[in-house]
Amino acid sequence: MSTEHLHAGESASLINDPNATETPWRLPSQRKAGIACLIVTESTLFTIFVVAYLFYMGRSLNPPYPAQVLEFPWLGSIALFSSSATIMLAEIMLRKVNRFGFLIWWGLTIALGAYFIYFTATEWMHLIYGKNLTIGSNVFGSTFYALVGLHLSHVFIGLLLLSTVWLLTFFGKIPKDHHEHIEVVSWYWHFVDAIWLVVVTVVYIISVNY
């Protein structure tokens, strides 16, 4: 059979079955699928750094060792973990189209994230100048700063995203059809939190025995 009639203008319905029943055709959301893939790929990146940290645990040839210098980061962790709750509250406000409530909770999330960065900065100041632990001190220093720093860089990027959303909302209005955009940002933020759970367990709970 000739295919001449198949030109762009007419390639419309390839099936002409009169008995076909209309079933709804649903596909996953592009944004959610995209951010899910990003989270998978970032997770493998973190896995490698976590494995490197675990592999080098107890293999430093010279002090400082984790047991001597690490203190559990209570305040930073509490701030970061609670920011996952505030961002959820912000989303609830968004669904209610409560602009003021959204700005408050979203802003609080930013503040908590910023506090986490400040907390880690002071911790690193203390480690570098007080305890003489640098990235070149020993393999503990290398893996510690690489892993915690990688996470910190993700917090920083998350903060940039959060601040962009906050500023756009502050100067504009909550775009009703943009709910999914904001949900995607919050997925990323939850991911950054979840990673901190792993990092805290590995670095501040397991490795302080060495």
Next chain:
Amino acid sequence: MSDTIIDPNFKAPEPERVGEERGSLTRIVQELVFTVDHKKLGLMYIGSGLMFFVVAGLMATMMRLQLAFPNGKVLDPDVFNRLFTMHGTTMVFLVGMPIIFGFANYLTPLMIGARDMAFPRLNAFGFWVFFFSGFLLYFSYLAAPGLYAAGSAPDVGWFAYSPLTAKAFSRGHSTDYWTLSLLMGGIGSVATAINIIVTTLCLRCKGMTLGRMPLFVWVFLVAAFLVIIAIPPLSACQIMLIFDRYLGAKFFDTQAGGSAVLWQHFFWIFGHPEVYILILPGFAIANEIVPVFSRKPMFGYPIMVAATVMIGFISLTVWAHHMFTVGMTSIGNTFFVVSTMIIAVPTGIKIFNWLGTMYGGKIRFDLPMLFCIGFLFQFLIAGLTGVMLSVAPFDWQLSDSYFVVAHFHYVLIGGLLYMVFSGIYYWYPKAFGRMLNVKLGHWHFWLFTIGFHLTFGPQHIAGFMGMPRRVFTYEEGRGWDLWNLLSTIGVLIQIPGILFFVINLIYSYIKGKKAGDDPWDAWTLEWSTTSPPPEYNFAKLPEVKSRRPLWDLKHPEDPDWKFE
């Protein structure tokens, strides 16, 4: 969306500014730089991949000339080291990856009945990041010596084992160019892979369930998942290497408790899935070409999907078979021997299914099928030597010998490159509206096939006789002379073959026979639109009810969907 009517006769108004007329040089450059069209980007990927292919092929030719006779004097040893490093890195990251992404970009939306990729701008970003990462790598020839007057291009081998990359052993900036180029290229690859996954999952036209997707798209979905899982380990170890070289970190510094073996693990955790990222697209193209040219639907579609997914999973667990000679525990050795052997099972299933498709079919020996049959034979040889090498004691004898070189060139040339040629002969009419010349194509096939086997066949034997890879020369009387000479002669036969191919690409673009929309009488959606397809691909988004939508349309009295 499906109700949108686009007038096919619509023409964009001509621009008013000088230099922006259609066809002028500035306009062409502007279109290439600004484009977010998946078809243009796909062709740009394939085009730049072929460009780098020629460069890396010339490097290989220079190395073969050096090795043609014992005590060769063509190249200096340090130049030779740079050449094999750049050849390997280029072929994997700047030829293999972009060409497969090119195919995925061009064909995925057309095959699933979509108008573009899910994230067109991310797509353009991925391409340009890849493109400039290539320039970054080659810029090392100019800039790497730095103020130290140290070596120019990277010379640490494509897997850059530590401690060769330590500051003390790799002075200057050559290794840094290599590291940064791969880091950058990795970002582009991950971006493109995410795009492929999301496009496949979220943009399928009505009725295109996962069970009806063309196998091409299925295989690329798995390959893209492998990319997003396998590339980050590479990026991670590149980051660690930069920390080591510039911040004094101790990751791979054995004197400070670091581990050189860890680099090998991290690199091959990336490196082995990468091999499957490169060969799976070869399978994908074969999945389309074998049925169309055997005039039969694919034999065992669900099994093919299952085998592809199995390969995807198992390929993540086999990396340390590259490291048998490192001295792992016997449990480690056993695990990686067994997993490597197991991965041959789904691969074998695929080969049997292709044969099952061909069996009893009305086979047409057109050029795509010719290359495809070459692929089947050559990939079988590659697979068999692969299973041989998976046996640890055998590997202890032949690791890092020319046997390994022959093995992976049979995989990547005999497997991937043959399917890339096959795919180009198959889809060129779709992309440019003209058929590739058959006579030139036959010259290409026979010269290249004879040259290829003459080059890499004897290398198996040279490897058995103990010739290590990466040596820049060898003494007389070790029994390697003849095999090396044959190998070099083979290269000199391959070159005219490639020349015929390039001439064919250009000649047929101008003078080729008009192709029409569906020159091969094929069954997937890309053949239902014009050749070349309009920018929006389909005026009205199609709707499918079976795995062969075009068959249904051409044979309304006997549609496939009645049997699915």
